[in-house]
Amino acid sequence: MLIPCPYCGLRSHEEFTTLGEAGRVRPSGDDLQAFADYVYLRNNVAGRHRELWFHAAGCHAWLTVERDTLTHLIHGAWPVNETPTSEAHTGNEPANEAPAP
Amino acid sequence: MSRRYSILSLLAGALRGRSYWQPAWRDAAPKAGYDLVIVGGGGHGLATAYYLARVHGMRNIAVVEKGWIGGGNVGRNTTIVRSNYLLPGNAPFYEHSMQLWETLEQELNYNAMVSQRGVLNLFHSDAQRDAAVRRGNAMRLHGIDAELLDTRDVQRLYPSFDFDNARFPIKGGLLQPRGGTVRHDAVAWGYARAASALGVDIIQNCEVTGIRHSDAGVQGLETTRGLIATQRVGLACAGNTSRVATLAGLRLPLESHVLQAFVSEALKPLILGVVTFGAGHFYLSQSDKGGLVFGGDIDGYNSYAQRGNLPTLEDVCEGGMALLPALGRVRLLRSWGGVMDMSMDGSPIIDRTPIDGLYLNAGWCYGGFKATPASGWCFAHLLATGQTHTHAAAYRLDRFSTGHMVDEKGQGPFPNRH
Numbered sequence: 445m446l447i448p449c450p451y452c453g454l455r456s457h458e459e460f461t462t463l464g465e466a467g468r469v470r471p472s473g474d475d476l477q478a479f480a481d482y483v484y485l486r487n488n489v490a491g492r493h494r495e496l497w498f499h500a501a502g503c504h505a506w507l508t509v510e511r512d513t514l515t516h517l518i519h520g521a522w523p524v525n526e527t528p529t530s531e532a533h534t535g536n537e538p539a540n541e542a543p544a545p
Numbered sequence: 546m547s548r549r550y551s552i553l554s555l556l557a558g559a560l561r562g563r564s565y566w567q568p569a570w571r572d573a574a575p576k577a578g579y580d581l582v583i584v585g586g587g588g589h590g591l592a593t594a595y596y597l598a599r600v601h602g603m604r605n606i607a608v609v610e611k612g613w614i615g616g617g618n619v620g621r622n623t624t625i626v627r628s629n630y631l632l633p634g635n636a637p638f639y640e641h642s643m644q645l646w647e648t649l650e651q652e653l654n655y656n657a658m659v660s661q662r663g664v665l666n667l668f669h670s671d672a673q674r675d676a677a678v679r680r681g682n683a684m685r686l687h688g689i690d691a692e693l694l695d696t697r698d699v700q701r702l703y704p705s706f707d708f709d710n711a712r713f714p715i716k717g718g719l720l721q722p723r724g725g726t727v728r729h730d731a732v733a734w735g736y737a738r739a740a741s742a743l744g745v746d747i748i749q750n751c752e753v754t755g756i757r758h759s760d761a762g763v764q765g766l767e768t769t770r771g772l773i774a775t776q777r778v779g780l781a782c783a784g785n786t787s788r789v790a791t792l793a794g795l796r797l798p799l800e801s802h803v804l805q806a807f808v809s810e811a812l813k814p815l816i817l818g819v820v821t822f823g824a825g826h827f828y829l830s831q832s833d834k835g836g837l838v839f840g841g842d843i844d845g846y847n848s849y850a851q852r853g854n855l856p857t858l859e860d861v862c863e864g865g866m867a868l869l870p871a872l873g874r875v876r877l878l879r880s881w882g883g884v885m886d887m888s889m890d891g892s893p894i895i896d897r898t899p900i901d902g903l904y905l906n907a908g909w910c911y912g913g914f915k916a917t918p919a920s921g922w923c924f925a926h927l928l929a930t931g932q933t934h935t936h937a938a939a940y941r942l943d944r945f946s947t948g949h950m951v952d953e954k955g956q957g958p959f960p961n962r963h
Contacts, residue, residue, distance in 0.1 A: 445846075445854055458856040462846045462961065464800060480946035483958050484798040484889045488787035490849045513801070513847045516854070 445511075448521045451503040459501035466494040466508050466524075490514055496524065550654055569734060570614075570741030575748050578774035579607045581928060582766055583781055584753050584789060586610025588619035588729075588914065589906055590781035591736035591747070592921020593928070595653075598743035600922075601929035606745055609768060611752035615733035618783050621851075621883035622914040623806050623838050625819050625830065627664040627724035628689050631680050634939030634951040635892065636687040641936050642919030643689075643723060649918060655735030657728050658833065663818035664724030667699065667868075669713045673823050677719040684721070692720045702817055707870050713824035724819060726830055732917060756793040762901030763793075779904045779928050781920075784849065784884025786907040793900055797907065798889040798945050800960040803848035804840065804911045805857055807880045809872075811835030820868070827864030836878060839865060843885060843911060845961040852882040885911045891963030892951035895923050896933070896942040904928055905942060910963055 445457040465486050471478040493513045499505050506524040511517070522528045548554065548567075558565030581597065583590045586608045597603045610616075626646050628639035650657050668677045681691035695717045700708055708715055737747055748770065755767030756778065765774040782789045784801045816831040829839040841861035844853040858880065865872045888894060888908030893916065898905050906924045909916060923937035933941075939951050945958075956962040 456856070457846070457854065464847060464959075464961070477946055481796075484945040485796040486787070486798070486800050487796060488800050488847065490785075490788050490801070493847055495847060511846075513849050516848065516850055 445516055445518060447497060447507070447509060447518060449499055449502060449505065449507065450521060450523055451505055452499065455499070455502055457497075459499060460497045461500050463496040463498065465489075466496045492519065494528065497521070550656075569738040570747055573607070573741075573746035573748050575607065575609070575751060575768065575770050575773050576746065578765070579746070580605045580775065581777040581779065582606065582773055582775045583608045583779045584766070585617075585781035585783065586614045586737075586747060586749065587617045587781065587783055588732050588736065588917040589783070589909075589920045589924065590779075591733060591740055592917050593779060593781060593906070593924045594745045594747075594921075595736045595740040595743070596921050596925035597929055598740055598745050601925060603929060604744035607748055607773070608740070608745060609748045609751040609753060609766070609773070611750070611769075613749050614737050614747060615730050618883045618885075618913060619733045619917070620730050621806070621881055622729055623828065623830065623840050624726040624729045624832075624914065625664065625724070625828070626659075626727050626915040627721055627819070628915070629664065629666065629680065629684055629691065629719070629721045629724065630953065631683050632951055632953055633687075635953060636684065636689060638919055638923070638936040638940075639916065640687060640689050641922065642916050645918030645922065646727060647723070649727075649732075649735070653735040653739045655731060655738060657731040657735050659725070659727045660833075661723050661725040662830075664721045664821075665694070665699070665702070665718045665818060666821045667718040667823045668716050669824045670716065674716055677717075681719050690721055690723050692722065694718045694720050703820065705815060705871055706868055710867060713822075713867055718820075718823075726819060726832075727914075729914060732914075736921070753789055753792065756789075756903070758793055758900050758903065763903050777902045777904070777928060779906060779924060781906040781924065782886075783907070783909065783913065784886050786886050786905070790898075790905070793898070793903055795898060795900070797905075798894075798942075798958075799908055800847055800887050801849050802843045802845070802885045802887045802961060803850055803853045803882045804843045804885050805853040805861070805880055805882045806838065806840040807858070807861065808832070808878050809837040809839075809875045810878050812837065812875065815871075822864050822868040824867065825860070825864035827861055827868060829865065829869070837872070837875060843887070843961065848882075849884050850882065851884055885909070885913075887911075887960035887963060889945055889958040889960060890950040890952040891954055891956065893920070893940050894942050895920065895927060895937040895940045897927070898942065908940075910960075
């Protein structure tokens with residue numbers, strides 16, 4: 445899999461580590477069950493899945509990546525503090541061409 | 546249909562040519578309703594059905610499978626069986642499984658090629674040796690066989706390993722002599738045949754598309770082959786558990802990940818038993834056909850794809866080359882991937898769910914095959930009696946909110962690290 449890092453271009457997923465499902469929100473307050481659900485439960489989607497990746501051997505950016513868990517096709521990657529849009533960084537547009545070997 | 550195999554029947558059958566070999570189990574069509582339905586016709590589902598029929602006398606039951614028997618993880622694993630676990634929540638369960646493996650073929654009247662050729666976990670440093678001693682002692686306290694080997698012992702068993710590796714010297718290993726391998730397809734076929742003979746309906750190409758339930762509990766299953774009425778449902782869907790549970794509105798402490806395995810061309814006998822490399826994640830055995838069967842870590846990202854990526858293959862082969870340099874001269878014959886239901890603490894779940902009549906058997910991570918008989922045994926016990934089996938007492942669904950994790954590796958809620 446090649447991940448289109450918005451900062452570094454198309455890079456092998458070996459350079460990244462993943463933290464799984466994106467969009468889990470830490471609950472405020474002291475509802476212990478809500479907190480356990482936040483830590484342990486997952487939607488575990490089969491299909492398009494937004495997840496967190498960290499470019500450990502690259503720019504050290506956290507990214508939100510939308511990837512299909514049935515096909516491994518990557519639909520886009522965004523810096524984690526940006527809202528994913530339909531205008532994704534897919535690695536296909538000229539600005540994201542893979543660096544010369 | 547349910548003829549009993551023996552040496553005499555096989556000899557007589559050989560004289561009668563192919564007419565002797567009839568289908569070993571009924572390819573059943575779904576009835577309108579059952580006392581109980583198991584979703585998932587893999588090893589665990591079929592074993593559960595068999596023990597429900599044999600031990601608990603439940604005959605009006607069915608196994609529904611979206612594909613065909615033996616097409617999922619029970620046919621996609623590396624066939625290793627062992628019970629070398631450390632934690633009290635795990636050891637009795639897996640040892641129960643080991644004991645069921647030892648009598649499986651007599652029990653099922655089916656040749657599953659159970660081969661107790663020994664499972665050896667190598668260690669490469671003093672710290673790893675200490676951990677192996679601790680694990681071995683824990684196993685012995687649970688009545689499980691364990692032997693500590695030094696370098697010379699390992700050298701005697703496996704002279705082809707690299708004993709001059711300066712970075713990862715082989716200091717010894719922890720051996721479980723009763724561990725070994727089992728012909729995985731035959732496990733599915735043997736359980737299917739024996740369950741079918743007891744009256745269990747095995748329904749293939751029957752995907753569950755809905756779980757009908759109300760406040761009173763489960764009412765039935767919507768499937769691609771029609772509605773099946775039942776008030777008790779056991780889920781044994783391995784990597785697809787979350788998808789099926791979603792049909793009942795449940796979110797589970799699971800992530801699905803891909804694990805790859807590899808088989809080389811056939812060689813003359815080289816590897817006696819099952820060996821794991823301790824300085825990376827690599828395990829190796831040799832099938833009776835001669836192929837080297839090996840694997841390593843899961844790829845590490847959520848996947849339902851039943852295939853992985855090349856960096857994992859490279860990592861596995863690096864481990865292999867560090868252990869057995871001759872591996873570099875062997876050609877890879879095939880590789881494949883399976884979808885693992887990775888749980889949040891690396892241990893399974895055999896428990897009821899918040900929905901009455903809906904029961905869960907999941908979270909096997911990449912250790913589900915060895916657990917097949919005990920998983921079936923304990924899940925059948927839960928489904929039939931409503932009571933948790935003693936050996937599966939730790940595998941509760943609510944342990945994640947009560948803090949009673951069974952985390953063999955101590956990794957925390959990161960399924961891709963278990």
